[in-house]
Amino acid sequence: MPAQFPEIDIAAAEVRLRGVVRETPLVSFPSGDPRIELRLKLECLQEVNAFKARGAWNQIAQLTxxxxxxxxxxxxxxxxxxALAWAAKRAGIHAVIVMPASAYPNKIEACRRHGAEVVLMPTRQACEDEVARQVAAGRVLVHPYDAARTIEGAGTTxxxxxxxxxxxEAVLVPVGGGGLVSGIALALRRTLGERVLVVGVEPAGAPTLTLGIAAGEPVAPKIETSVQGLCPPSSGQWNIDVSRSCGVRTLLLDDAAILAGQERLVNEGGWTVExxxxxxxxxxxxxxxxxEVGRSLLAARSATSPLRVAAVVSGGNPDPxxxxxxxxxx
Incomplete structure (x- = not known):
């Protein structure tokens, strides 16, 4: 069990989230491989249809x-x-959400529907500049992934x-900035020890955690993926440090494979998944x-003794x- 990161108290976060976020179902689904027993953790059924509600509320709940x-x-x-707009509304706090003008219109409108002030900017750099201006004016930054309290909330999953x-025996997690995979990995290490393989799955065109783990610090690659939500400029230092300490492995998928996976979850599972x-x-x-990463674990497995694999379905807000x-x- 990692002795590091005493700042990240996932058990305390779970207490804060109780009665506010949902305990999402874990359901069986055909894996397509007789050696794998697959279950899906449906965070697409969470508040605001995404795991992000966990980290947002955990941060809001600790504001002075x-x-x-x-x-x-x-x-x-x-x-x-x-998620932040939802949490802020629930707590009676004003929220400013700075978004790229290229964001899905349904996501922009959802933020406004929750009562947030939405500021649209033309570029990623312009978004960062506007956030810096808002922070300088006194607002509190709630980071989407690179913060101990965000990781705490995500770790409750x-x-x-x-x-x-x-x-x-193995848990697969979608990776954008790395808040979800680092939180889940830390939670698993503290409860089940080293026996569970944790895999972060990234688009091949946005390997930010893969590169960050290798370098030990954030790396900003050229982003070449169409998968919104999994293409931050880099992973965060918190996420890299926790993931390295917990032995997180990564796997890169091309956009076509990710889209094919979405199609199967939507059309065979009946869930709304982005x-x-x-x-x-x-x-x-x-x-x-x-x-790849599961090869050695599967070497001696069969349909009568399958590998128990959970995959997190992290969000359900696709472009209509x-x-x-x-x-x-x-």
């Missing part, structure tokens, strides 16, 4: 009275912004998973998990037109 009066700000292309399936949310399951469906096209392919 002065910070609550000052209000909060974040930069987000969608799910974190919606892992504690639920352990209770729901203590026999789990491409980013489908990445972990897609790693199983495509055979890449079995061929994209979702309609996916459903039309049934």
């Amino acid at each position: 009275p002065a910070q609550r009066s000052a209000g909060v700000v974040c930069s987000s292309s969608g799910n974190h912004g919606q 892992g504690l639920e998973l352990v209770r729901q399936w203590p026999e789990v 491409p980013a949310g489908a990445a972990a399951a897609a790693a199983v469906f495509s055979g890449r998990f079995a061929a 037109a994209q979702l309609a096209a996916v459903r039309a392919r049934t």
Whole structure:
């Protein structure tokens, strides 16, 4: 069990979140490989249809009275912004969500529907500059992934998973900035020890955690993926440090495999899932998990003794037109 990171208290976060966020279901789903027993952790059924509600509320719940009066700000292309807008509204706090103008219109409108002030900017750098201006004016930055309190909240997903399936042997997690995978990995190490393989699944065109783990610090690669939500400029230092300490492995998937995974979850599972949310399951469906990071674990497995694998479905806020096209392919 990692002795590091006493600042990250996932058990305390779970107490704060109780009665506010949902305990999402863990359901069986065909893996396509007789050696793999697959179960899906459906965070697409969470508040605001994304795991981001966990980290947002955990941060809001710990603000001081002065910070609550000052209000909060974040930069987000969608799910974190919606989650912060939802949490701030629930707590009676003003939220400013800075978003790229290229964000999905449904995600922009969802933030406004929750009562947040939305500021649209033309570029990623312009978003960062606007957030810096808002922070200088006194608002509290709520980071989407690179913060101890965000990791705490995301890690509660892992504690639920352990209770729901203590026999789990491998957990696959979609990776954008790395808040979810680092939180889940830390939760698993503190409860089940080293026996569970934790795999972060990234688009091949946005290998930010893969490069960050290798370098030990944030690396900003050229981003070449269409999967919104999994393409930050870099992973955060917190996320890299926790992931390295917990032995997180990474796996890179091309966009086509991720989109094929989304199609299967939507059309066979009947869930509303965005491409980013489908990445972990897609790693199983495509055979890449079995061929790469899961290969040694599967060597002696069979249909009578399958490897127990959980994949987190992290978000369910797709672009409506994209979702309609996916459903039309049934």
